[in-house]
Amino acid sequence: MIVNVIGAGFAGSEIAYNLGKRGVKVHLYEMRPKKMTEVHKTGYFAEPVCSNSFKSEEITNAEGLLKAEMKMMGSLILEVAERTRVPSGKALAVDRNAFAREVTKIIEGMENVEIVREEVTGFNSDEGIWIVATGPATSEGLISFLRELLGEDFLFFFDAVSPIVTFESIDMSGCFWGDRFGKGNDYINCPLTREEYEELWKALVEAEVIEMEDFDRRFLFERCQPVEEIAKSGKDALRYGPLRPTGLVDPRTGKEPYAVVQLRREDREGKFYSLVGFQTRLKWGEQKKVIQKIPCLRNAEIVRYGVMHRNVYINSPRVLDPFFRLKKHPNVFFAGQITGVEGYMESAASGIYVAYNVYRILKGLSPLRLPEETMMGALFSYIIEKVEGDLKPMYANFGLLPPLSVRVRNKFERRKLLAERAMKAMKEFLEKNPW
Numbered sequence: 001m002i003v004n005v006i007g008a009g010f011a012g013s014e015i016a017y018n019l020g021k022r023g024v025k026v027h028l029y030e031m032r033p034k035k036m037t038e039v040h041k042t043g044y045f046a047e048p049v050c051s052n053s054f055k056s057e058e059i060t061n062a063e064g065l066l067k068a069e070m071k072m073m074g075s076l077i078l079e080v081a082e083r084t085r086v087p088s089g090k091a092l093a094v095d096r097n098a099f100a101r102e103v104t105k106i107i108e109g110m111e112n113v114e115i116v117r118e119e120v121t122g123f124n125s126d127e128g129i130w131i132v133a134t135g136p137a138t139s140e141g142l143i144s145f146l147r148e149l150l151g152e153d154f155l156f157f158f159d160a161v162s163p164i165v166t167f168e169s170i171d172m173s174g175c176f177w178g179d180r181f182g183k184g185n186d187y188i189n190c191p192l193t194r195e196e197y198e199e200l201w202k203a204l205v206e207a208e209v210i211e212m213e214d215f216d217r218r219f220l221f222e223r224c225q226p227v228e229e230i231a232k233s234g235k236d237a238l239r240y241g242p243l244r245p246t247g248l249v250d251p252r253t254g255k256e257p258y259a260v261v262q263l264r265r266e267d268r269e270g271k272f273y274s275l276v277g278f279q280t281r282l283k284w285g286e287q288k289k290v291i292q293k294i295p296c297l298r299n300a301e302i303v304r305y306g307v308m309h310r311n312v313y314i315n316s317p318r319v320l321d322p323f324f325r326l327k328k329h330p331n332v333f334f335a336g337q338i339t340g341v342e343g344y345m346e347s348a349a350s351g352i353y354v355a356y357n358v359y360r361i362l363k364g365l366s367p368l369r370l371p372e373e374t375m376m377g378a379l380f381s382y383i384i385e386k387v388e389g390d391l392k393p394m395y396a397n398f399g400l401l402p403p404l405s406v407r408v409r410n411k412f413e414r415r416k417l418l419a420e421r422a423m424k425a426m427k428e429f430l431e432k433n434p435w
C-alpha cells in the first residue's frame with residue numbers, strides 16, 4: 001500500500017525517511033517552491049523558518065531528553081543536524097541551508113520515496129493512507145478541505161497564548177483560591193499591592209516585543225490585545241482590565257487587593273496554570289522578567305511562553321485518537337505542528353511516532369503508545385487527552401512527566417532522575433517492540 005505524506009517539513013521528512021528506508025512506498029507531496037508559504041524562503045525540505053537552533057542536547061534539559069529519545073527511535077533530522085552543526089555552546093545549532101539541503105538530497109535519493117512537487121487541496125479519505133504534516137503555514141486550499149473533513153470548530157488559525165507555569169513552582173503562601181464574587185474556587189489569585197502593581201506595569205511597558213508580520217497585526221487588531229499594549233494605554237488600564245480585583249476578596253485581609261493576577265488551570269491533573277489575560281508578544285527573556293515581578297510567581301517555572309502568531313492547528317483532543325489518526329477516518333493521520341505540538345524537534349518527534357505506528361499497522365500489528373515516562377509519550381498524551389478546554393500548542397517540558405515516586409527537592413537532581421527513568425523506559429519499550 002502507498003503511504004501519502006503531505007508536507008515535507010520536519011515531521012513529513014522524518015515520516016518519508018523512516019518508512020522509505022523500511023521498504024514502504026511513499027508519495028511525498030510538497031508544494032514549495034511552486035507555491036511558497038508566508039514563512040519559508042527556499043524549496044528545501046525541513047527548512048528552519050526562524051532560529052537555526054534546535055536547542056539543548058543535555059538530557060537534564062527537556063529538549064535534550066526529547067532528542068535523546070528521538071535518536072533511540074531513529075531520526076533523520078538529528079543525523080543531518082549532527083553533520084551540519086555550527087558551534088553554539090550546549091545547544092545543537094545548524095547551518096540552516098546546508099542542513100535543509102542535505103535532508104532534501106537524502107530523501108530525493110530514496111528508492112521508495114516518490115516526490116510530488118504539488119499543492120494538495122484534497123484527497124479521498126477512504127482510499128490509501130494519508131498523513132497530513134503541512135505545519136503552521138498549511139495552504140488555504142488544504143485548509144478549506146480540512147474544514148469540511150473536520151468541521152469548522154476543529155481548526156484553529158492563531159496562537160494567542162498566555163505564559164503557562166507549573167503548579168508546584170507557584171508560591172501558594174502568597175496567593176488564594178477563588179472565583180469572582182465567591183462563585184467557585186477554580187482560580188489561583190496572586191494579589192498585588194500598589195507598589196507591586198506599579199513595578200509590574202513599568203516592566204511591561206519597558207519590555208522588548210517581537211516584531212509582527214502584517215497578518216498577525218490584523219489579527220491583533222480584530223481579536224485580542226496583548227497585555228503590554230493594554231499596559232501602554234495607561235497606568236490603570238490593567239487594573240480595570242485583566243488584573244481587576246473586583247469580587248476577589250483576599251481571605252487573609254478580608255479586602256479586595258489593589259490588583260490581582262489570576263491563574264487558570266490548563267490540564268485535567270492541575271499541573272499547569274496560565275496567567276489570565278497575559279497573551280503577549282514580548283520576547284521570552286522579557287516575559288520571564290515581567291512574571292518574576294508578581295510575588296507568588298517569583299520562582300515560577302515557565303513551561304510555555306506566551307505567543308501571538310498565525311498558526312494552523314487542529315483540535316487534536318476532539319478529532320484524533322492516541323495514534324494521531326482521525327477518529328472518524330482511521331486511515332488519515334496528522335503529524336507535526338498541525339497536531340498542536342510546537343517546535344522543530346517536537347514536530348519531527350511526532351513524525352517519527354506516526355511513522356512507527358503506520359509501519360506497525362502495515363505489518364498487521366496494533367499501534368502502540370509510547371511509555372508515559374518518556375518525553376515523547378508524555379507530550380503526545382498531553383495533546384490528546386490531558387488538556388482542559390481548547391488545545392493550546394505545547395512543547396517538551398519536564399512538567400509533563402509523571403512525578404518521581406520520591407520527592408527530590410534539588411531541581412537538577414530531579415531532572416536527572418526523570419531523564420534516566422525516561423531513557424530506561426524508551427530502551428525497554430524499543431527492545432520489546434522494535435521496528
Ligand SMILES: Cc1cc2nc3c(=O)[nH]c(=O)nc-3n(C[C@H](O)[C@H](O)[C@H](O)COP(=O)(O)OP(=O)(O)OC[C@H]3O[C@@H](n4cnc5c(N)ncnc54)[C@H](O)[C@@H]3O)c2cc1C
Nearest residue numbers: 007009010011031050051120134135139336337343344347
Ligand atoms: C513564524 C514561525 C517561526 C517559528 N520559529 C521556530 C523556532 O525558532 N524554533 C522552533 O523550534 N520552532 C519554531 N516554529 C515552530 C514549528 O515547529 C516549525 O514551524 C516547524 O517547522 C513545524 O514542523 P512541521 O513539519 O509541522 O511543518 P513545516 O516544517 O512547516 O512543514 C510543512 C510543509 O508542508 C508544506 N505544505 C503546506 N501546505 C501544503 C499543501 N497543501 N500541499 C503540499 N505541501 C504543503 C509546506 O510548504 C512545508 O514544507 C516556528 C513557527 C512559525 C510559524
